[in-house]
Amino acid sequence: MSEVRKLTYGGAFNEAVRQAMEADENIFCAGEDIGAFGGVFGTYLGLQAKFGAHRVVDTPISEQAIVGLGIGAAVTGLRPIVDLMFMDFICVAFDQIVNQAAKLKYMFGGEATMPLTITTGGGAGLSAAAQHSQSLEAILCHIPGLKVVYPSNPYDMKGLMTACIRENNPTIMVKHKRLLGMSAHVPEENYEIPLGKANIMRAGTDVTVIAYGRMANETLVAAEKLAADGIECEVIDPRTLQPLDTDSIVESARKTHKVLVVHEAVKFGGLGAEIASQIHELAFDYLDAPVARIGAPFSPVPFSPALEQHYLPDAASIEAGIRNLVQRS
Amino acid sequence: MDLSPPVQFDLHRRMVRIRVFEEAAGRLAEANKLPGFLHLYVGEEAVAAGVCAALNDDDHITSTHRGHGHLVAKGGDFNRMMAELMGKSTGMCKGKGGSMHISDLSLGMLGANGIVGAGSPIAVGAAFANKYRGRGQVAVAFFGDGATNIGAFHEAANMACALHLPIVFACENNEYGEFTPRSATMAITDIVDRAAGYGMPGVIIDGMDVVAVHEATLEAVARARAGGGPSLIEAKTYRFYNHHGIQNLGLKYRPDDEVAQWKERDPIFTFEDRMIENGTMTRDRVDEIWAGLRGEIEVAIKFAEDSPLPTPDQILVDVYTSMTGAAQ
Numbered sequence: 001m002s003e004v005r006k007l008t009y010g011g012a013f014n015e016a017v018r019q020a021m022e023a024d025e026n027i028f029c030a031g032e033d034i035g036a037f038g039g040v041f042g043t044y045l046g047l048q049a050k051f052g053a054h055r056v057v058d059t060p061i062s063e064q065a066i067v068g069l070g071i072g073a074a075v076t077g078l079r080p081i082v083d084l085m086f087m088d089f090i091c092v093a094f095d096q097i098v099n100q101a102a103k104l105k106y107m108f109g110g111e112a113t114m115p116l117t118i119t120t121g122g123g124a125g126l127s128a129a130a131q132h133s134q135s136l137e138a139i140l141c142h143i144p145g146l147k148v149v150y151p152s153n154p155y156d157m158k159g160l161m162t163a164c165i166r167e168n169n170p171t172i173m174v175k176h177k178r179l180l181g182m183s184a185h186v187p188e189e190n191y192e193i194p195l196g197k198a199n200i201m202r203a204g205t206d207v208t209v210i211a212y213g214r215m216a217n218e219t220l221v222a223a224e225k226l227a228a229d230g231i232e233c234e235v236i237d238p239r240t241l242q243p244l245d246t247d248s249i250v251e252s253a254r255k256t257h258k259v260l261v262v263h264e265a266v267k268f269g270g271l272g273a274e275i276a277s278q279i280h281e282l283a284f285d286y287l288d289a290p291v292a293r294i295g296a297p298f299s300p301v302p303f304s305p306a307l308e309q310h311y312l313p314d315a316a317s318i319e320a321g322i323r324n325l326v327q328r329s
Numbered sequence: 330m331d332l333s334p335p336v337q338f339d340l341h342r343r344m345v346r347i348r349v350f351e352e353a354a355g356r357l358a359e360a361n362k363l364p365g366f367l368h369l370y371v372g373e374e375a376v377a378a379g380v381c382a383a384l385n386d387d388d389h390i391t392s393t394h395r396g397h398g399h400l401v402a403k404g405g406d407f408n409r410m411m412a413e414l415m416g417k418s419t420g421m422c423k424g425k426g427g428s429m430h431i432s433d434l435s436l437g438m439l440g441a442n443g444i445v446g447a448g449s450p451i452a453v454g455a456a457f458a459n460k461y462r463g464r465g466q467v468a469v470a471f472f473g474d475g476a477t478n479i480g481a482f483h484e485a486a487n488m489a490c491a492l493h494l495p496i497v498f499a500c501e502n503n504e505y506g507e508f509t510p511r512s513a514t515m516a517i518t519d520i521v522d523r524a525a526g527y528g529m530p531g532v533i534i535d536g537m538d539v540v541a542v543h544e545a546t547l548e549a550v551a552r553a554r555a556g557g558g559p560s561l562i563e564a565k566t567y568r569f570y571n572h573h574g575i576q577n578l579g580l581k582y583r584p585d586d587e588v589a590q591w592k593e594r595d596p597i598f599t600f601e602d603r604m605i606e607n608g609t610m611t612r613d614r615v616d617e618i619w620a621g622l623r624g625e626i627e628v629a630i631k632f633a634e635d636s637p638l639p640t641p642d643q644i645l646v647d648v649y650t651s652m653t654g655a656a657q
Contacts, residue, residue, distance in 0.1 A: 024656035028461065054461065060491055065450045065484035072454020072468070075439060076389060078461060079655055080454075095481065099444050100451065107430035108440060109423035110647035115654055144648050166655040190657070 007186035009179045010043045012154040013119075016161035017044070017081060019190045021051055024079060027165060030057040030069055031083025031119075040085060041121055041180055063089050067096035067118065074116040074170075075104060081165065086132045087122035087174060090140070101170040102145030116170045117161075122150070123176040123214055123264060124312055130300035133308075135213075135265035140172055141242040141274070147171040147195055148242040152216035154184045156239055159193030166192065176213045198245035200252070204232035207326055208252040209318070210275055211262040212238050219262055221315035222322060231326055241271055249275060250282045257288040258325050264312050267295030289328040294321045332540060334609050336382070340539045341604065343378035344597045345622050347371075347398045350407060353626045354397065354414055354428075355575045363414050365427050370398030372569035375596035376501050377402035379542025380469055380562075383550050389437040389455040389468040391448030393501075394429050395568070396441025399471055403436045407629035417636035424639040425647065445506075446476035449485035449498070456489060456496035456559075467495045467553040469546075475506025477520050486559070490527045495553035497546065498529075498561040501536065507572045508582045524561040536564030537594045567591035 007015065021027045029044060035058035038045030048056035059066050063084055070082035084090055090097060097118065105112045124133035140148045147169055151157040157175070164171040201216060202223055211219040216237040223233035234252050238245055253259045259279055261272035276291035294313045302308050332340075351371045358367045370377065373395070381390070381402035392399040400410065405421070413420030414428055421431055432440035439455060442448045452470035459466035476482050477500065489496045500520045504511050517523075524531025532549075534541045542564055549560040569592055604610035 020655060027655065030457075057492070060484070060488055062484035062488055064481045065453060065488040068447075068450020068481070068485060069454040069457055069488065072389075072391075072439065072451040072456070073458040073461070074454070075434070075451070076455045076458040078458045095444055095447055096450060100442075100447055104440065105650065106647050107422060107426040108432045108434065109421065109425050110650075111422070111432065111434045113650060113652070113654075147649075166653045166657070168652050168654050169649045 005185065005188055006183045007154050009151070009154045009157050009175070009182045010041060012158035012186045013043045013161050013175060014045060014047070015186070016158045016165070018047060018050065020162060020165045021047070021055065026077065027079045027081065028055045028057065029081045029083065030059050031066060032059055032061050032085055034058065034083050039083065041175070041177065043175065043180070044083070063093035064096050067093040067101065070116045070118065071096060071101050071104065071114065074114050075112050079115045079165065081117045081119060084118060084120040087120045087136055088131050088134045090120060090136060097146070098143050102143045106145060113168045114170045115168045117164045117167070117173055118170070119173045119175065121177045122174040123178055124301045124308060125178040125214070127303055127305055127308060129303040133301035135263065137174060137241050138265055138269060138271045141271060145170065146242060147240065148174070149195060149240050150174045150176070150213045151239060152179070152213055152237050154182060154186045156193060156199065158186050159191050160195070160239060162190060162192045163195050167195065171195070174213070178214050193239065195240045196243040196245055197239065198248040199237045199239050200234065200248065201237050202233060202235040204234035204256065206232045206256060207258040207260065207322055208234045208236060208256045209260045209262060209322060210236045210238065210249060212241065213264070215262045215264055215313060218313065218315045219318050222319035225319055226322055231322065233322060244275070246278050246282070250279060253279045253283040254286040257286055258328070259287070260292045260294065260321055260325050262294045262313055262318055264296055266298050267293055268298050270295045289325060292321060292325045294318060332543065337604055337609055340378050340382050340543060341597070341600060341610070342618065343382060343402045344374040344539060344600070345618055347374045347377060347401045348597055349619070349622045349626045350397060350401050350410065353630060355570065357414070357630070358574055364416055365429070366573045367428050368395040368573050369568070369570045369575065370395050372591065372596070373501055373503060373536065373566045374398060375539035375542050376499065376536050376564045376566055377471070379539045380499050380546045382543055383546035384467070384469065387437060388466050389439055389452065389459070391439045391452040391455070391468070391470050392441045393448060393471055393473060393476070394441060394443055394445065395473070396431055397428065400431055400433060400436070400438050400441070403433070403438045405433055405436065405438065407625055408632040411629040411633040412636045415633045416638065417633055418639040418643070419632070419636040423643065446472060446479035446481040448472060449476070449482050452496060453485045453489045453494060456494035457492065460495055465554050467497065467550055469497045469499050471499050471501065473506065474500060474502040474504065474511050474520055475514065477523060478506070478514055486523070486527045486529070489559040490529050493558045495556070496559045497549045497553060498559060499546070500561065500563045501566050502563055503566050503568045505568070505572070505583065519563060521561060521563040529559045529561055531561035531563065533563045533565065536566030537596045537599065539596055539600050
């Protein structure tokens, strides 16, 4: 029964890639350890056995060349999926992502198409320390030409990854490492969730909370606890961070009059700053309080669990933030 | 010279096309008629011409910040190139790229590049796609001596060899990375020494000799097409003008006699002398070719000058495409 079939977040990613590769021979994957080993997070498991080493390619540890491989192949007609393992490694490949992939189409007067998907593991919570835990999505969202996608659950993962692969623009798919084992219903048949469309995960009337990735799930937990006290949260997961579904966010802000933005990236210069600004520009007269933000403190991600658990927002801190905001009206 | 006369004429024509284009661009820049930076290819024509004449139309090249020569050698259209340099809407890139990003995907020219070394990983991707499709196409990465000091080049060279891709790394060693001599930035004299470290063959050639460049490229391209993997060609060459523009801005970073010695070995004039000596070409015919191409450049300048500027509503066009793809 497909209705009750469950799949993990990582498994949903894998199924999206597999189904896309079955349908289109121009799709290939390349990255470190993704072939014979199946990827350090297991998200590419079994794909090389199924499609062969020419379509699921083990590369050297060379992030610039991995992205360059994707760019050159995309601009000459293939549809590459290249993996950068940890989101922190994006920094190693930053020239190829920012100066090349994002801009080629524009610089070439529209001639180029860049159906390139870059996949990477983001987020903290595994004591992976400062170089394997970052949330760098805001930097990527700042670059015209890129699209940035960050699913919060298995169902969205499959539909969004399918959309990324079908995109003719360079797209960065961020998989949150702590969500890889999250299991939920995922239809077996292929489906696509359009990029740039937010998901209203929970309808509510008292306050709007905007959160993505793992923080969307933490927010849902907080929302359930608050509901017991009669506070009804509307929880919006943008799902795609660039382009951002500003319409859905602003519409909700006008309805609830109070907005909190949550992310595990550092607060300063994070996506919350952009979202808050947009709401202030487009819905200021509807607000009962300034848009509030929750993010990580302005430090590298610490190693020790004793520090990291205080570093990251969680359901409890989100709940407290919402209570604080609701009291302000 | 074993090359047939038609091949010699082709090599010569490609070189003269580059020279007349670059001389015209330099003049326009000095007259303040071109916005932005201009990195002229004058002096290095034998490399682009010799390499590109060994390629098919559907083979790919990646280029450098000094990229006009590569596009001209691949068959680039003067009118649309000149219009691009002027930032006009009829330009190769609709005025969005300019000199440093000039490109023509229909000719397999995947762009000049403002980032030193950044083209090589992209060429690796094109080579991967060519191998993947199995149609026998190859890719050539052009880069300078300075680019071999940046990580992107090393990653690209190693990956190309690890994946055994049909690619030729074509190094234009002009002895200067911008304004600093090679001797100050690397402890080796010959870039080709690096090739062995990746496991590919490498060869040094006289980059002022278009025949030598062409013959070496034919061999490297044949190897790549036959599944023999990557190779590196180091062409010793020299840029006759400044890093950008023509003038040296009063700053001397190259000895006068060094510049003069290289100019005596002008790749076009020396080739013309050889052809005339061999009886392949006459002086009159040479003059005719130059006059004809100079006429084409004047037409291109007129075309560019008469072309409309892009309108502000074009700023947001082509940041993204709304099209999607992939079989479902």
